[in-house]
Amino acid sequence: MSGLTLPPGWRLQDFESVASTMELATQALVEGAGEGLVIRAREQVSGRGRQGRVWRSPVGNLYMSILIDPAPTLAETAQLSFVAGLAVWRAVSDLAPGAALQLKWPNDLLLDGAKLAGLLLEVPYAGRPAVLGLGINLRTAPTDTPYSATCLPPRATGPVDRDEATEAVTLRLAETLGQWRREGFDSIRRDWQSVAHPIGTPLTVRLTPETPIQGSFDGLGPDGHLRLKTAEGVRQIPAGDVILA
Missing domain, CATH: 2.30.30.100 (SH3 type barrels.)
Incomplete structure (x- = not known):
């Protein structure tokens, strides 16, 4: 992990095996942590997705949760789902140039029509940072899901590793948060739609x-x-x- 580059002021807490990075991030909120805390684990034994679904979390993929300062209102904070989805699309595009990536409403990243990454945004305490959980299938994908899932294909130089993915996601997330805060949601909405399933799908x-x-x-x-x-x-x-x- 030496040489891992994060946005200025962001900090990483790394773990081997945890129940859920989102649980650890929520606990960090209670202890006063703020924006830019990144909690990462090699595996989760109780990872979860939307509506309490199980998120399979074997070793080899990327699992992390990030604290992000909220917007003035809860409705505006909900826009972070699209900010984060766009940032992850940009990050994975950096890691796998030319890959057939597409965002699916509200919070999935698809590769060739199969789920590659998922996002979950929670606001445990009003007026305090939101918890963004994300998982990216870098090496393996589940086979027992009601939808097709996939992982990143290896490059000529080898598979994408967790440190590469962590850097790409955090740097792109900080950049896209800046876009949202400077330009508003219309800018994010326009860019999100440009890389999502097309109008008329x-x-x-x-x-x-x-x-x-x-x-x-x-x-x-x-x-x-x-x-x-x-x-x-x-x-x-x-x-x-x-x-x-």
């Missing part, structure tokens, strides 16, 4: 497992809500699971 959105809605992607609303064009008109979806048809 057929989607199925599950608000709950029993309530699928079919339509096509009509972009992001000004608050980051999914605009879904249906037979009845355009719906604004604040949360849900998206399946690319």
Whole structure:
């Protein structure tokens, strides 16, 4: 880990095996930690994704959680999901130039249509830093998921390692946070849409497992809500699971 480059003022706490990096980051909040704390682990035994789903976390992939200062309102802080997704797209594009990467609403990174990375944003305490958890499949991908998953293919120089990925993600995240804070969410929304599933992509959105809605992607609303064009008109979806048809 010697020579690992992080953004100025950011700091890394590294662990071998933990229950969840998000749990450790939330505990660090209680102890007064602020923006730029990065908690990384070689493996998680109780990693989790959205809606409490298990996130398989074997050795070899990247698992970390980062504290990020909130915006003035909770609604604006929710925009961090898109800031982070865009930053991860940029970071992985740096690591794997030319890879067929695509963002999927609200918080997945796809490679050739299969899930490569996932993000989870939580705000445990109002007015205090948010916890951004992320996992990137660098070496292995799960095979027992309801969706297809994949990992980064090895380069001619060898596979991407955790230190390379940590540097790329943190540097791009700091850069993209700066863009958001200087230029506002419209700038992030424009750039996010440019690397996401295109306007018109057929989607199925599950608000709950029993309530699928079919339509096509009509972009992001000004608050980051999914605009879904249906037979009845355009719906604004604040949360849900998206399946690319």
